Amino acid sequence: MSRPRFWDPTGERFGTPTYPWRMVPEGLLTRRQLRARGLCPGRQPVAAQILWRSRLSATPRAAYLYRVELAVPVGEFTPARPRALAAANAARRTCPVCRRDAGYVLPAHLGTCLPCADRAPLAA
Known part of the structure; x- marks a missing residue:
């Protein structure tokens, strides 16, 4: 079985650890997934990325991933x-x-x- 096109967990090819769609390891989530859990990335840097091909664009699309253990709760919604x-x-x-x-x-x-x-x- 061949390796997926965007498989680069060390970051050698893309500069950042890169995973294909639906192959992200545990402990990494997108901003939207963090928000669904009541968290936000805080000031942590991007830990990895997901790349995939889109029919709408010639260049690959990207979603950035953040570490769940470094995420912080979303701030209070004050009056x-x-x-x-x-x-x-x-x-x-x-x-x-x-x-x-x-x-x-x-x-x-x-x-x-x-x-x-x-x-x-x-x-x-």
Whole structure:
């Protein structure tokens, strides 16, 4: 039986220990898997990676893995945090030209709401 394409547990070929899809050793999880357990990576570095081929991309896709024993519990969701998130989202919806809440996140390439972008003179 041949070895899988992305099998590199020592990190010689890819610079980081690399495993193919569904062949990760115990004790390593992705950010999403850590979050499902109420943990986050904290400040630990990436311990390994998963590589796989995607039909959507010519280059291999990657997911980074972290050690479970070094993960820390997710921080408390304080009453101030929802208020801060609401204020940040309101700022993303507020047009800097007309100062109105557009009701949607402003397109980054325009920087204004759509009516203000339509009124702006075209750049030559």
